[in-house]
Amino acid sequence: xxxxxxxxxxxxxxxxARAQSSSASELCGQAGKIASExxxxxxxxxxxxxxxxxxxKEKVNEFLKKRVKQVAGPDELRAEELTLKKFGLVPPxxxxxxxxxxLLTEQAAAFYDYDxxxxxxxxxxxxxTQEPVLAHELSHAIADQNFNLGKYIRQGRxxxxxxxxxxxxxxxxxxxxMSEYLARRLGQSLKNSPALARMxxxxxxxxxxxPVFDQAPLYLRLTLLFPYTEGMLFQNEVIARDxxxxxxxxxxxxxxxxxxxxxxxxxxxxSVPTFPTLPEPHLPSGYKGLVGGTLGELDHQALLEQFxxxxxxxxxxxxxxxxxxxxxxxxxESRLVLLYAVEWDGEEAxxxxxxxxxxxxxxxxxxxxxxxxxxxxxxxxxxxxRFELRRTGAIVTSMEGLPPAVDLKNAPPTGSRPAxxxxxxxxxxxxxxxxxxRVHHPSH
Numbered sequence: 402x403x404x405x406x407x408x409x410x411x412x413x414x415x416x417x418a419r420a421q422s423s424s425a426s427e428l429c430g431q432a433g434k435i436a437s438e439x440x441x442x443x444x445x446x447x448x449x450x451x452x453x454x455x456x457x458k459e460k461v462n463e464f465l466k467k468r469v470k471q472v473a474g475p476d477e478l479r480a481e482e483l484t485l486k487k488f489g490l491v492p493p494x495x496x497x498x499x500x501x502x503x504l505l506t507e508q509a510a511a512f513y514d515y516d517x518x519x520x521x522x523x524x525x526x527x528x529x530t531q532e533p534v535l536a537h538e539l540s541h542a543i544a545d546q547n548f549n550l551g552k553y554i555r556q557g558r559x560x561x562x563x564x565x566x567x568x569x570x571x572x573x574x575x576x577x578x579m580s581e582y583l584a585r586r587l588g589q590s591l592k593n594s595p596a597l598a599r600m601x602x603x604x605x606x607x608x609x610x611x612p613v614f615d616q617a618p619l620y621l622r623l624t625l626l627f628p629y630t631e632g633m634l635f636q637n638e639v640i641a642r643d644x645x646x647x648x649x650x651x652x653x654x655x656x657x658x659x660x661x662x663x664x665x666x667x668x669x670x671x672s673v674p675t676f677p678t679l680p681e682p683h684l685p686s687g688y689k690g691l692v693g694g695t696l697g698e699l700d701h702q703a704l705l706e707q708f709x710x711x712x713x714x715x716x717x718x719x720x721x722x723x724x725x726x727x728x729x730x731x732x733x734e735s736r737l738v739l740l741y742a743v744e745w746d747g748e749e750a751x752x753x754x755x756x757x758x759x760x761x762x763x764x765x766x767x768x769x770x771x772x773x774x775x776x777x778x779x780x781x782x783x784x785x786x787r788f789e790l791r792r793t794g795a796i797v798t799s800m801e802g803l804p805p806a807v808d809l810k811n812a813p814p815t816g817s818r819p820a821x822x823x824x825x826x827x828x829x830x831x832x833x834x835x836x837x838x839r840v841h842h843p844s845h
Contacts, residue, residue: 428453428522428531428532428535429453429454429455429522429535431532431535432450432451432453432520432535432539433450435532435535435536435539435582436450436451436539436542436543438582438585439536439539439540439543439578439582440543442578442581442582442585443540443543443578443645443648444645444646444648444649445543445544445546445547445648445649446543446546446547447543447546448546448547449546451513451518451519451520451539451542452518452519452520453519453520453521453522453535454519454520454521454522455521455522455523455524456521456522456523456524457523457524457525458506458509458523458524458525461505461506461509461523462502462506465501465502465505465506466502469498469501469502473498478497478498480691480692480728481497481692482495482496482497483691483692483728483737484692484726484728485497485618485620487728487737487739487785487801487802488704488739488765489704489707489708489761489764489765489766490618490619490620490703490704490707491618491620491621492618495618500617500621503613504613504614504617504621504625507611507612507613507614508611508614508625509523510522510523510526510530510534511523511526511534511535511537511538512538513538513539513541513542513545515541515545515549515550515551516551518542518545520535520538520539520541520542522534522535522538533579533582533583536578536579536582536583537575537576537578537579538575540574540575540578540579541571541575544571544574544575544652547649547652548649548652548653550571553567553571553652553655554567554568554571556655557655560657560658560695561694561695561696561697562657562658562659562660562674562695562696562697562698562699562700563655563656563657563658563695565624565627565628565659565697565699566655566656566657566658566659566661566662566697567655567656568628568632569627569628569631569632569635569656569659569662570632570635570636570651570652570655570656570662571628571632572628572629572632572633573628573629573631573632573633573634573635573636573662574632574636574648574651576601576602576604576629576632576633576636577591577598577633577636577637577640580598580601580602580604580633583601584597584601591637592640592641595637595641598633598634598637599634601633602629602630602631602633602634602637603630619703619706619707620700620703620704620707623699623702623703623706624699624703627659627662627699631659631662631663632662634665635651635656635661635662635663635665635668636648636651638665639651639665639668642669656668657673657674658673658674658697658698659697659698659699659700660672660674660697660698660699660719660721662699663698663699663719664719674695674697674722674723674724675722675723675744676695676723676725677723677724677725677742677743677744677796677798678725678742679725679726679727679740679741679742679798680740680742680789680791680798680799680800682729682738682740682800682803684729684731684738684803684804685804687731687733687734688729688730688731688738689729689730689731690727690728690729691727691728691729691730691737692727692728693725693726693727693728694725694726695723695724695725695726696724696725696726696741696743697721697724698718698719698721700724701714701717701718701721701724701743701754702714702715702718704761705717705718705754705757707761708757708758708760708761708764708765709757709760709761713753713757716753717750717753717754717757720745720746720747720750720753720754721743721744721745721746722744722745722746722795723743723744724741724742724743724744725741725742726739726740726741726742727739727740728740731804734804736785736786736802736804737785737802738786738800738801738802738803739799739800739801739802740798740799740800741798741799741800741801742796742797742798742799743796743797743798744795744796745795745796745797746795747795748794748795750795751792751794751795751796751797752776752777752792754797755777755790755792755797758790758797758799759779759790762779762783762788762790762801766783766784766785767784768782768783768784769781769782769783770782770783777791777792777793778790778791778792779791783801785801785802786801786802786803786804786805787802787803787804787805788800788801788802788803789803
């Protein structure tokens with residue numbers, strides 16, 4: 402979601418409440434030594450010292466509330482929220498802005514502000530996690546000094562799913578360097594221990610100590626953690642193949658999809674997403690495009706896990722090839738239409754997804770009335786109007802929320818457009834930049 406990514410990206414030090422305690426001074430005093438060791442590990446240049454300060458959780462929360470109003474207008478907030486609700490990924494009464502602020506405030510341990518070139522650590526960060534947190538944030542600072550994180554993020558905004566992949570590069574590399582820093586203190590290294598890398602990647606997982614996170618919708622929980630967990634494993638694979646050069650490679654040749662993060666070989670092979678054509682709803686006058694974008698493998702993994710279970714998600718999601726969506730709205734009629742298309746790597750995978758999405762429709766709506774059904778199509782009515790679900794070859798399309806008068810003769814998709822920038826903003830563009838629930842932050 403672009404809102405959450407923007408919040409993270411625009412955090413600034415003006416919200417800090419400076420604490421000149423001896424512990425704060427002592428911790429920040431270690432920054433230079435830790436940064437030098439991280440630079441040695443990565444081979445990246447530490448061009449100058451990184452300023453460090455403390456900030457209260459109250460000030461973080463206060464700042465985030467103000468920043469919501471600055472980075473996303475009411476229309477953008479509404480479009481983001483409606484997209485999540487239309488796919489059934491959050492409850493009907495879900496408030497995106499409030500939930501984002503609450504999640505980020507709870508998860509905040511520290512953040513690096515790449516505009517002010519300064520890092521902040523929250524005063525509530527436990528003593529045992531302060532050094533790892535500092536290492537993580539200094540890793541961001543070093544990356545920023547070498548590759549300009551603000552520019553790196555802006556360059557990825559043409560694709561929702563691609564923006565999330567770039568977030569995984571940033572957080573994954575910082576998590577890997579933090580983990581390698583800690584491992585070396587114990588005489589170990591992630592470079593020769595894949596098992597240790599997998600174990601360290603799971604440090605971001607919660608264990609019941611974060612109630613806001615634990616009660617958040619599954620989609621938000623999965624996308625919060627993704628940049629840290631999968632991002633770290635992705636960085637580990639790049640380093641295993643390309644050595645020290647892998648730290649620069651992921652910034653100089655950024656991954657273009659979450660699929661490339663989940664399956665690093667697709668990054669090495671330069672496998673790019675497709676953009677399947679949306680179905681044509683033949684809507685009457687009065688409808689305007691509200692928001693559109695791309696959905697990646699991560700989004701489909703979350704959707705499948707929520708409605709079909711984790712095993713089926715693990716079975717189907719890796720076969721994703723590309724997906725697009727658009728919401729069209731008729732404000733006068735208070736009607737919102739979802740147009741959605743997803744391409745898979747073969748007809749069998751498409752059939753499996755068709756069946757799973759059919760189940761999802763029945764679970765996200767209180768009622769589902771079937772008008773006609775074949776093995777490859779389903780038409781009828783749900784809570785928000787008429788719908789049509791269809792499979793044609795390896796492509797599954799859905800139109801939902803159609804008005805009664807719409808002709809449901811849905812023209813089958815014409816295939817996939819060549820990979821290009823997705824239109825507009827939408828569901829997957831950046832997501833919430835995940836905070837590691839133990840040692841991380843709303844960071845960049």
